[in-house]
Amino acid sequence: MMGDRNYRQTITDALKHISSDVAPKIDPEDKKTIHLYEVVRCLRRSYYDRTDPQESRTNKSFNTLIGPLLQKTPYGSKDREFSLGEIKLKGQVDMIVDDIVFIFKTADEELQDPYASDILYLNACLWIYDKVEGIIVYLNKKGGEFSFSLVRGQNMFEETIRRVRVFSDLLSEKKVPILEPSPECTTCQYYEKCFIKKKVGSTLSLQRLIGSSEK
Ligand code: SF4
Numbered sequence: 001m002m003g004d005r006n007y008r009q010t011i012t013d014a015l016k017h018i019s020s021d022v023a024p025k026i027d028p029e030d031k032k033t034i035h036l037y038e039v040v041r042c043l044r045r046s047y048y049d050r051t052d053p054q055e056s057r058t059n060k061s062f063n064t065l066i067g068p069l070l071q072k073t074p075y076g077s078k079d080r081e082f083s084l085g086e087i088k089l090k091g092q093v094d095m096i097v098d099d100i101v102f103i104f105k106t107a108d109e110e111l112q113d114p115y116a117s118d119i120l121y122l123n124a125c126l127w128i129y130d131k132v133e134g135i136i137v138y139l140n141k142k143g144g145e146f147s148f149s150l151v152r153g154q155n156m157f158e159e160t161i162r163r164v165r166v167f168s169d170l171l172s173e174k175k176v177p178i179l180e181p182s183p184e185c186t187t188c189q190y191y192e193k194c195f196i197k198k199k200v201g202s203t204l205s206l207q208r209l210i211g212s213s214e215k
Helices: 007-022 043-051 062-071 116-128 154-172 183-187 206-213
Strands: 033-035 080-084 087-091 095-097 100-106 133-139 145-151
Touching: 033 154, 043 154, 062 100, 080 116, 080 154, 087 116, 087 154, 100 116, 116 133, 116 145, 116 154
Parallel strands: 033 087, 100 133
Antiparallel strands: 080 087, 095 100, 133 145
């Protein structure tokens, strides 16, 4: 806090406005329109986001804002729908240049391989936009970038379609998807719903326990 102004609160409010403005608009009641980003991550998390949402601790991060902000620029891409019979799958890439699809992400360190959810997302977008090649560009805090290219694969897209159908059915039947334990859980706002309370008070050291039993 400086003077009478609470700058931390002002920054938090500003980021909240930006993230809610760029976030995909999802109608929780429309169980036949599924957004691609809902099925390339934990289905249980996406289910809670529709049925009993809690604010995410990570949705104001640069990683989640960069793509949607690029989509708003004149070079940005518009969203598209892919029909799966009665279900519509919606996706949006960040940019298309020379028929190559781009998505932009951030990464703290250089990755050996792209994140699985990013591959699934890009691959599905290649089918949704009817393109063959795509690139995931990771930007790091030091201003560097590294990228991975991908040629679309049918088996991977079929797996995404299977997840879309499962998610739509579970929403219609009001059934909570199974746990999908992964590193994502540690930053997930639903951790305590899925597992246990994170804080259990002060920890007891083995040495203290032995000491008290010897008295
Ligand atoms: S804690 Fe893990 S399993 Fe539970 S909703 Fe979040 S990401 Fe999914």
